[in-house]
Amino acid sequence: MNSKVLFILIFVLVIVGTVWAFVKPQQSYESEIFSPNGTAVHGYDVVSFIDDSIKMKGLQDFSYKWLGVDWYFSSVSNLNKFKQSPERYIPAYGGYCAYGVSRGYKASTEIDTWTLHEGKLYFNYNQRVKSSWLKNQLQYIQQADKNWIGIKNKNTKS
Numbered sequence: 001m002n003s004k005v006l007f008i009l010i011f012v013l014v015i016v017g018t019v020w021a022f023v024k025p026q027q028s029y030e031s032e033i034f035s036p037n038g039t040a041v042h043g044y045d046v047v048s049f050i051d052d053s054i055k056m057k058g059l060q061d062f063s064y065k066w067l068g069v070d071w072y073f074s075s076v077s078n079l080n081k082f083k084q085s086p087e088r089y090i091p092a093y094g095g096y097c098a099y100g101v102s103r104g105y106k107a108s109t110e111i112d113t114w115t116l117h118e119g120k121l122y123f124n125y126n127q128r129v130k131s132s133w134l135k136n137q138l139q140y141i142q143q144a145d146k147n148w149i150g151i152k153n154k155n156t157k158s
Helices: 003-023 046-052 076-084 098-102 127-135 137-151
Strands: 059-066 069-073 110-117 120-124
Touching: 046 076, 046 110, 046 120, 059 076, 069 076, 098 120, 098 127, 098 137, 110 127, 110 137, 120 127, 127 137
Parallel strands: none
Antiparallel strands: 059 069, 110 120
16 A cells, blocks of 8 residues: 555545534433433442432342433342332432533533432432532532422433
């Protein structure tokens, strides 16, 4: 292969790669549940957060499809607890950023931003946002509760 053909081939690959980076499908925020790759709570066991106050990775062997997404659990016992009362265990605002919902939009979350308040599980975008959230948590919860009704089934990504 001569150098001119090789140059053209590399040039075309760079252009295609650049275009793909800008047009590839983005995470949809239309779902009521934040579920990257179709999995709720990044694959962590929501029952462990609430009942044991610990972060525990769930297993695909103990999974359950609910509200169109897969929920993973660390044990059969936790899976059964969730099946019996999913509303008790789902995170506030479907696992979207609680601070973002208080501001009127959905945003992704990091698993290490979790907090419990009055038995409810909350997540935030990152640690910096979590710090802001904790300063006025009750006010943010009140505002987010009002906003969630109008945005939970809409794509309102920030």
